[in-house]
Amino acid sequence: MTFINYASREINCKIVYYGPGLCGKTTNLQHIYDSTAPQAKGKLISLATETDRTLFFDFMPLELGTVRGFKTRFHLYTVPGQVYYDASRKLILKGVDGVVFVADSQEERMDANIESLYNLEENLQTQGYNLMDIPYVLQLNKRDLPNVVPPDELAAELLRKGEPVFEATASQGVGVFDTLKAVAKQVLTELRKG
């Protein structure tokens, strides 16, 4: 849910990165964090296991600049990808303004992508949202690996509503900001519609 504070002249929005385990959600956030000027970002908080798998969520606040005198702040969250952390995923989707689905392009992860996407649709519905109505972007990650499914085939399986699609290699920063910009733009456009 977007928060607009006229006193401090701030707009705060929440974007959630969703996808199967090890698809690169945290890597997306890490790249954004590493590439952003210190004054535009807060701390990157990771609630992770001892083996660096996301346990609850990763979080970082990002300030993009001002629109008509209002500072725009995006709160970026990731969810834990592993199937058994579903309760946590549901909680993190509360109040979401936009979603990025990070798909793992490797052939052997196709089923995991499809399962995670169904899970996203189901969990959004549980929270009273419909994927068709909210700002949404599809990222095809890990394009640098040898065993990847062609983008057209991936999109045919994973596209839901003609959403923007970006090929990415998050570990090298490729496609990370294009994805973020696309979802942030949709969120602000929705805000304008009211």
Place this chain on the structure above:
Amino acid sequence: MAETPVVIHEHQFLKLKSVLARTCAECAARVVLLVDRDGHPLAFHGDIAGLDTTSFSSLAAGNVAATTSMAKLIGEDVFPAVVHEGERESIFINVIGRSLLVVVFDERSTISLVKLRTKKASFEVGALLDEVARDSELQRQSENSFFAEITDDDIDSLFS
């Protein structure tokens, strides 16, 4: 947009700040924060030196979200208050509808005092936030919304 954006006007923000300031003094607290349950910081009063209020708000919301889910698993609807006691600093979180009143205090105060003093503040904050929600809905329905004037160029300029 799935939910109505929450719009806090200046006079409402000042009223909220004034309740937080009074509560902070009455609780002899280090800092009092008002946080949305989705993790957005709304307002605070007190000594925030060295405290990252944005991260703190997000974690407080995550904390309450997790304990609320635990409550449901054991047949409770919600835990209306969450307490974390440290050696020097402690945290008391009071759930007020969609928001959280978070009090950070040290040995100059006690949990009993904080619980007592936040009771009245919770009602006041709850009433103010109800007013904010009503006004936000009216603003959404109004065609004169300030945000209707945002142009594609305004949005594009953020990413240039």
